[in-house]
Amino acid sequence: MSWAGPILLMALAGILLGGAVSLRRNGKLPAAVVTALLAVAVFGGGVYLVYG
Secondary structure, three states: OOOHHHHHHHHHHHHHHHHHHHHHHOOOHHHHHHHHHHHHHHHHHHHHHHHO
16 A cells, blocks of 8 residues: 555645644634635545545
8 A cells, every 4th residue: 555645645734734824823714714624624535545
């Protein structure tokens, strides 16, 4: 099994989560929520690739 895909997806999720936190600090709540939800979806995709 190749672990590159799930690892890259989880790394992308971390980057997106950091972006969501940054957006939240800058007062852009709707964009922060969308970015956080996207991060959760990407992380879920990585977990699915590992355990699915």
